[in-house]
Amino acid sequence: MNLYDVSVPVFTKMLDNLAHILERAEAWAKEAGKTDEEMLQAKLAPDMFPLVRQVQIASDNAKSISARLAGGEPPKMEDTEATFAELIERTQKTVAYLKTLDRAKFEGAEIRQIPFPYVPDTHLLGQESLLESYLPNFFFHVTTAYDILRSQGVPLGKADFIGALPLKPNTK
């Protein structure tokens, strides 16, 4: 096991689930007569980020740490999404990028220095950065996107959040 296993496949699966959640929300909003604008600006508290930012930040977390653990630079994405279709495309572009990363490049990433963007001239080691900062942040923003949609009335369940699982029958 290396840090690839705890980053790229985890992010990929959760972003696929998020795309599916956004598709369900888009269809529901159309039925309910709500505009994309209204939905993308929905939030849980006045000083929290709206749905659109939750999805953008989840994408940023996934591509930033994955790129850096592999020793590269993340692609810039412009944060101009204004519709469900564009937000879904953002998650898909992020997944497409993650799929270009080579697992072998993650060897030794545990101790690679990863810049910490919020305090100038500081860093964390790769394993710390993933497990204490980027992964919790990523899940925070995917969950909060889901929570915003639920609070708006979109009918979603835990299975939409978790996605399909590779269940195996027990042998006697």
Next chain:
Amino acid sequence: MNLYDVSVPVFTKMLDNLAHILERAEAWAKEAGKTDEEMLQAKLAPDMFPLVRQVQIASDNAKSISARLAGGEPPKMEDTEATFAELIERTQKTVAYLKTLDRAKFEGAEIRQIPFPYVPDTHLLGQESLLESYLPNFFFHVTTAYDILRSQGVPLGKADFIGALPLKPNTK
């Protein structure tokens, strides 16, 4: 790196952060004249679990998968919490249990068969179970606890969710 590193320290840190968030919420509720009962029953949507269940399920996720990856059985906890103080104690008891687990017992846990509780007679392998089911679920419930408190007006920020980070100064 083995699955211990991706479970016990991650859960421990996030449960410590959750205890701190609950302490802040308790103090805020007292000031705002809200009862513990009212706060523990707060939810984001009529058919979502209230705060008290979010915390209990986060605890269950953390202790269940950690115990099973180590080849043991998780301790039962009774889900009788009715105050902030009792919920904080629940997170602390969970952390105390996690600290008893021996990292060496997690060797080979990647392919250990972990029962999948929602479909009878099925299992996932250890790595799948942690990374696709328990870890996402754990973060879902910790984040949703935070989101419920934010939606109630408790002044929290991302730093409360993430906790302290072992930042290191860059060398020139």
